[in-house]
Amino acid sequence: MKKFLALLLMLGLSxxxxxxAADKKDPLAAWQxxxxxxxxxxxxxxxxxxxxxxxxxxxxxxxxxxxWEQTKGQIYVDYRPLAQLGxxxxxxxxxxxxxxxxxxxxxxxxxxxADRLGIVNLPYxxxxxxxxxxxxxxxxxxxxxxxxxxxxxxxxxxxxxYGPYGWATTTPVATLADAKGVNFRIAEAPVNTDSYKxxxxxxxxxxWPDVPQALQTGVITGLDHTAIVCNITKKFTxxxxxxxxxxxxxxxxxxxxxxxxxxxxxxLRTTFLAVIAEESAATRTATRKQHDAxxxxxxEAGVQFYQLSADEITALKKQAEPVLKKWGxxxxxxxxxxxxxxxxx
Numbered sequence: 024m025k026k027f028l029a030l031l032l033m034l035g036l037s038x039x040x041x042x043x044a045a046d047k048k049d050p051l052a053a054w055q056x057x058x059x060x061x062x063x064x065x066x067x068x069x070x071x072x073x074x075x076x077x078x079x080x081x082x083x084x085x086x087x088x089x090x091w092e093q094t095k096g097q098i099y100v101d102y103r104p105l106a107q108l109g110x111x112x113x114x115x116x117x118x119x120x121x122x123x124x125x126x127x128x129x130x131x132x133x134x135x136x137a138d139r140l141g142i143v144n145l146p147y148x149x150x151x152x153x154x155x156x157x158x159x160x161x162x163x164x165x166x167x168x169x170x171x172x173x174x175x176x177x178x179x180x181x182x183x184x185y186g187p188y189g190w191a192t193t194t195p196v197a198t199l200a201d202a203k204g205v206n207f208r209i210a211e212a213p214v215n216t217d218s219y220k221x222x223x224x225x226x227x228x229x230x231w232p233d234v235p236q237a238l239q240t241g242v243i244t245g246l247d248h249t250a251i252v253c254n255i256t257k258k259f260t261x262x263x264x265x266x267x268x269x270x271x272x273x274x275x276x277x278x279x280x281x282x283x284x285x286x287x288x289x290x291l292r293t294t295f296l297a298v299i300a301e302e303s304a305a306t307r308t309a310t311r312k313q314h315d316a317x318x319x320x321x322x323e324a325g326v327q328f329y330q331l332s333a334d335e336i337t338a339l340k341k342q343a344e345p346v347l348k349k350w351g352x353x354x355x356x357x358x359x360x361x362x363x364x365x366x367x368x
Contacts, residue, residue: 028362050105051075054084058091063099065287067295069125070114071104071275072231076255078313079183079275081106082306083127089298094291100125110230115278119176124283127183128300130274131212137351139171140179144214145350146270146343147368148359152311154366155184155272159307164362167355178279180296181303184312185273186249191262193244197329199338202266205245208234215247217346218270222339238262249273251310266329270339277303 054075058068067090075081087100098117108114111132117123134141142148149158159165159182169179196202207226209215219226227243236259237243246253246262252273253259277299284292322328331339351359362368 029210039138054081054102055218056087056091058096060091060096060099060101062096063091063114065098065291066101066126067098067283068101068103068108069127070108070118070123071102071127072106072111072129073104073185073252073254073275077185077251078306078309079185079273080127081360082183082275082302085306086302088297089302090295092219093298097291098287098295113129118278118280121280121282124279124280126278127275128278129210130182130272130276131210131215133274133276133278134214136175136177136278137172138350139168139170139355139358140215140276140285141350142168142354142359142362143211143276144212144271145272145347147340148347149272150187150202150270150368152272152307154368155274156307157366158362159304160363164358164365171354173281174278176281178281178284180277180279180299182274183303183306184275184310185339186251186310186317187267187269188247188271188273189268191246191250191258192249192252192264192266193238193241193262195264195327195329196245196266197331199331199335202245206243207245207247208237208243209247214346214350217349218321218343219247221342221346223342234258249314250321251314254321254326259321259324263325264329265321266331268331268339287349 055161069083071079071080071083075084083102083104087102090098090100091344108117111137114123115128115132115136118126120316130143131220134144149155172179190202190207192205194203205225207219207224208229209226211228211230223345229237231244233347234246238246238258246258250265253262253265287295318328347359
């Protein structure tokens with residue numbers, strides 16, 4: 024009898040747990056495929072760390088559906104956002120080995136794959152939506168970028184984005200003097216570290232998952248990121264000021280394991296890459312609209328937006344020149360000079 028009562032008690036205690044598990048909603052339920060992928064000849068596992076509410080992330084699902092349609096069910100893009108396959112450094116290792124076939128890598132992480140990919144993070148080089156489109160659509164400057172990771176067995180197919188970078192801060196930053204009093208969180212990327220050292224600003228290198236608590240506790244008082252991400256991820260609930268620095272475009276660079284790509288039949292490979300290019304271009308247009316929409320929503324919610332003066336932006340550019348020279352030696356000084364000339368940077 025005692026054993027029976029104990030069993031009943033255990034079952035009773037487990038019911039709330041089961042109920043809670045049943046009530047917990049799948050954050051990706053709305054993006055499940057409307058087709059049965061089990062018959063696909065080829066599976067392409069594609070990773071990303073962010074949420075598809077961001078247009079540049081949702082592109083993975085649009086690519087999945089269009090590839091399925093255009094290849095008549097021969098290729099299934101098994102898209103895994105929200106860091107389902109781990110952090111970006113871990114996924115890059117898996118990508119090189121072929122355990123993962125594709126990755127929409129943040130541009131700051133992509134610089135760890137090949138130095139040349141870091142050009143998009145350099146201050147005031149590829150810094151506007153228009154320059155980004157020019158960079159992508161000019162074969163003379165795009166091809167060296169897309170082929171820069173070939174020695175690591177990775178092909179750069181395209182990119183989507185998440186908007187221009189700025190400063191989300193807990194106190195207003197309208198001048199460089201204001202910025203001197205802020206401790207900025209920056210990404211785990213050497214380009215960013217070099218830039219902030221050149222600007223003489225206080226910074227902390229920190230993984231993205233650690234940011235919410237650090238912001239709440241005051242360990243950091245500023246965040247180097249985009250308005251799209253800051254508003255969608257609720258960072259503006261604490262950091263209620265945003266300085267539109269616009270020194271770089273946040274990108275998701277589409278990396279593909281070249282061995283997997285080369286094994287596709289030529290016709291499927293052509294179709295696969297064409298879909299990625301088409302959907303990536305459409306997503307870049309959507310990202311412009313999302314940026315405007317998220318800035319408007321943030322302003323409606325009381326977030327104050329600031330811009331540095333033209334003279335102070337000029338000062339930041341001048342201070343960053345040694346960074347561009349240092350990275351120019353890594354990515355190729357002639358290539359950097361050509362990109363800057365073509366973009367007017």
